[in-house]
Amino acid sequence: MFDISQFSLKGKIAVITGGGRGIGQAIAFAFAKAGAKVVITSRKAQDLESTAAEIKAFGGEAFPLPAHLGKTDEIKKMVNTVMEKFGRIDILVNNAGASPAINSVLESDERLWDTIMNLNLKGAYFVSQTVANIMVKQGGGKIINIASVDGFNPEPGVSIYSISKAGMRMVTRAFASELNSYNVQVNTIAPGPISTKMMNSHWGHLSPEEAQKAKEAVEKMLPSGRIGNPDEIAGAALYLASAASNYTTGAEIIIDGGLLLSTHLS
Numbered sequence: 001m002f003d004i005s006q007f008s009l010k011g012k013i014a015v016i017t018g019g020g021r022g023i024g025q026a027i028a029f030a031f032a033k034a035g036a037k038v039v040i041t042s043r044k045a046q047d048l049e050s051t052a053a054e055i056k057a058f059g060g061e062a063f064p065l066p067a068h069l070g071k072t073d074e075i076k077k078m079v080n081t082v083m084e085k086f087g088r089i090d091i092l093v094n095n096a097g098a099s100p101a102i103n104s105v106l107e108s109d110e111r112l113w114d115t116i117m118n119l120n121l122k123g124a125y126f127v128s129q130t131v132a133n134i135m136v137k138q139g140g141g142k143i144i145n146i147a148s149v150d151g152f153n154p155e156p157g158v159s160i161y162s163i164s165k166a167g168m169r170m171v172t173r174a175f176a177s178e179l180n181s182y183n184v185q186v187n188t189i190a191p192g193p194i195s196t197k198m199m200n201s202h203w204g205h206l207s208p209e210e211a212q213k214a215k216e217a218v219e220k221m222l223p224s225g226r227i228g229n230p231d232e233i234a235g236a237a238l239y240l241a242s243a244a245s246n247y248t249t250g251a252e253i254i255i256d257g258g259l260l261l262s263t264h265l266s
């Protein structure tokens with residue numbers, strides 16, 4: 001019979017990149033509520049510290065750890081610090097991501113390419129590699145990669161971001177195929193539109209009226225009729241972090257309010 005305690009993360013050490021706000025913060029809250037000690041890492045110490053304070057306020061354990069994850073030396077330093085403190089990493093969520101500009105493929109420049117790819121793809125790859133080596137030695141672990149529906153169908157204006165998220169799906173499959181025999185499960189969550197700073201920044205260049213219209217247009221396009229919230233990603237992440245998913249690897253969970261069902265997109 002199914003044992004509900006499989007969803008417990010009691011005693012697990014979880015590293016969540018971009019854990020100070022948005023989707024990463026929702027995942028950090030969920031994991032801490034399920035009993036994990038959560039290490040949250042991103043550039044801004046302030047976001048990390050306020051998130052850690054919220055976690056501590058409900059009785060969870062959280063450790064803010066500032067790092068720029070588009071830089072390989074900072075990735076190594078971040079992972080070393082976690083290992084010095086906890087001696088193991090059971091769960092990694094590669095959630096940190098950026099989509100800093102809206103540009104046509106005719107205009108996107110090399111600097112934008114490097115900024116996005118260094119974090120979204122190269123960063124995720126090398127955080128995974130560094131942590132996977134630890135997981136292999138300790139006999140297992142869980143890696144969860146946050147991709148996007150844009151990695152299935154390119155979103156006009158964010159070509160480099162879309163390419164990075166398509167690459168992220170392959171990071172999952174590449175790591176899953178090589179790490180299966182080491183009891184490391186690697187899976188993807190591909191969110192659709194979720195109300196966060198990143199999503200709202202897409203409309204930052206518009207007037208409030210235009211931004212409202214753009215938001216309504218997205219809602220109209222969605223079979224769900226609404227934009228999702230970060231908590232709606234956290235349940236899938238909890239499943240993929242827990243023993244309940246021990247037979248799940250190389251998989252993709254799409255959480256998009258039905259967006260990819262929209263015929264004009266697929």
Ligand SMILES: NC(=O)c1ccc[n+]([C@@H]2O[C@H](COP(=O)([O-])OP(=O)(O)OC[C@H]3O[C@@H](n4cnc5c(N)ncnc54)[C@H](OP(=O)(O)O)[C@@H]3O)[C@@H](O)[C@H]2O)c1
Nearest residue numbers: 018022023042043044068069095096097148193194196198
């Ligand atoms: N919101 C959506 O509609 C949506 C849809 C599909 C996929 N996603 C994906 O979901 C993930 C989370 O996005 P979100 O919507 O929650 O956006 P968000 O609120 O902008 O959060 C992004 C997170 O990434 C961190 N980050 C950015 N650059 C970083 C860097 N160089 N080094 C370390 N951390 C960095 C940010 O913290 P700092 O600024 O402190 O560094 C922040 O914590 C991203 O991978 C995104 O692509 C989002």
